[in-house]
Amino acid sequence: MKKLGLFGKLLFFINSLFVILLLLGYFLPYIPPHVFPRLAVLSLVLPVLLFINALFFGYWLFRMRRQLLLSAIVLVFGIGHITALFRFGSNEDNVRDSDxxxxxxxxxxxxxxxxxxxxxxxxxxxxxxxxxxxxxxxxxxxxxxxxxxxxxxxxxxxxxxxxxxxxxxxxxxxxxxxxxxxxxxxxxxxxxxxxxxxxxxxxxxxxxxxxxxxxxxxxxxxxxxxxxxxxxxxxxxxxxxxxxxxxxxxxxxxxxxxxxxxxxxxxxxxxxxxxxxxxxxxxxxxxxxxxxxxxxxxxxxxxxxxxxxxxxxxxxxxxxxxxxxxxxxxxxxxxxxxxxxx
CATH class of the missing domain: 3.60.10.10 (Endonuclease/exonuclease/phosphatase)
Structure with a gap:
């Protein structure tokens, strides 16, 4: 497997920064806002961070690079957050008059x-x-x-x-x-x-x-x-x-x-x-x-x-x-x- 070139190294560095931001976002539900009030803004943009890391995973997968493991691991680690933000299913209309x-x-x-x-x-x-x-x-x-x-x-x-x-x-x-x-x-x-x-x-x-x-x-x-x-x-x-x-x-x-x-x-x-x-x-x-x-x-x-x-x-x-x-x-x-x- 070839080593990363200058562009690849720069891209992986940026990838790593977004991984860190996503990890911080994962821990925010357990940190009172008054402790790090400015950091709490990450809770609003967590879907964006998830999407960006998914893009990085897709890119490294397409290039067949082991760097894909970084985003893959952080995405798997946050599966609970993903299910809180997205739900794949449909409503069943079984409503009763007494509901x-x-x-x-x-x-x-x-x-x-x-x-x-x-x-x-x-x-x-x-x-x-x-x-x-x-x-x-x-x-x-x-x-x-x-x-x-x-x-x-x-x-x-x-x-x-x-x-x-x-x-x-x-x-x-x-x-x-x-x-x-x-x-x-x-x-x-x-x-x-x-x-x-x-x-x-x-x-x-x-x-x-x-x-x-x-x-x-x-x-x-x-x-x-x-x-x-x-x-x-x-x-x-x-x-x-x-x-x-x-x-x-x-x-x-x-x-x-x-x-x-x-x-x-x-x-x-x-x-x-x-x-x-x-x-x-x-x-x-x-x-x-x-x-x-x-x-x-x-x-x-x-x-x-x-x-x-x-x-x-x-x-x-x-x-x-x-x-x-x-x-x-x-x-x-x-x-x-x-x-x-x-």
Whole structure:
């Protein structure tokens, strides 16, 4: 086997750097963001690092070089992360009338990328909700100016700004016997919850909206921003997410009922915050979804940052990602079944 030339050595050096970055990304779910806040950004770009290492593996395989072992080993080592980001399967439509359909959707104040007037978007969202007919809906970045959900008799809303134009809401077809806000503090983000009664069973539904990064989703515009300032702002957001996560975990620990967590985490399934919030709960996408599970598109990069996590006492029957452009996020819905019915 021939030795590598100058170009091959340079390429293998670059390959090695991406292997190191990927390995660091693998360990991030176990490292609190406050320890290395700037490094936490790797949790968002882990799919890119996986793809790049797969390309290197393919290149060395094509050239029949032993250097392929480096990327091959690191890809095999991260198989658990790969399954968290991609799911190969299909949904089986075996939904029963007694199942619970839970939807989560960051509605971006009902303005679709900040451009479409609310009065124009209202009929589209209304038709979408009517067609899918969820039993419980969690909206993040909710604006109360549109009063079009009267068909949901029970609801809990909490606004996070002084003008009461921005917040979160949970709609339910079932009675709400208790509700409240977690109170994330001096931020537009928050967590709320409701206890609903369905078939004599009480379930708690959380609607979480962890700290936002306040960045433009267009890569070309993002390049114009000072990289040091951008990284610092993202690091600060990761630390705030950790604080908000701790508030949630403390609140959750006192709950006596089966729990369903919905919301926009502003972080990926390979992050520390996701791992801690998930705990022993079941990720509905990982159980019954397919593809990348995209809920937000950062220019060319599909991200799964919105989640529905179900208590182990509930079976995930079905999960859907909707490819509808009604916001800068894409809605998701899980169909859950009480294991008592099995």
């Amino acid at each position: 619970l359909k839970v939807m989560s959707f960051n509605v971006h104040s009902f303005t679709r990328f900040g451009k479409t007037p609310r009065r124009e978007l209202e009929p589209e969202i209304k038709a979408f909700i009517a067609q899918e007919n969820p039993d419980v809906i969690s909206f993040q970045e909710y604006n109360p100016s549109l009063q079009w959900m009267q068909e949901y008799e029970h609801q809990y809303v909490h606004m996070t700004n002084r003008k009461e134009t921005f917040g979160q809401i949970i709609y339910s077809k079932f009675p709400i016997v208790h509700s409240g806000s977690l109170g994330f503090g001096n931020t537009g983000n928050n967590g709320i919850f409701v206890d609903i009664v369905k078939d004599l069973d009480t379930l708690r539904v959380y609607n979480l909206h962890f700290q936002s990064f306040r960045i433009n989703a267009n890569f070309s515009q993002l390049q114009r921003e000072d990289s040091k300032r951008l990284l610092g702002r993202m690091a600060e957001a990761f630390e705030k997410q950790e604080d908000q996560m701790e508030l949630f975990l403390s609140h959750e620990a006192q709950c006596p009922y089966p729990i369903i967590v919905t919301g926009d985490f502003n972080n990926s399934a390979t992050s520390y915050v996701y791992r801690k919030v998930k705990g022993e709960k079941v990720d509905a996408f990982a159980k019954a979804g397919s593809g990348t599970g995209r809920t937000f598109t950062f220019d060319f990069l599909p991200l799964r940052i919105d989640f529905i996590l179900a208590d182990e006492k509930l079976e995930v029957v079905n999960f859907k990602n909707y490819d509808v452009q009604l916001s800068d996020h894409y809605p998701i819905m899980a169909v859950l079944r009480n294991t008592k019915e099995l």
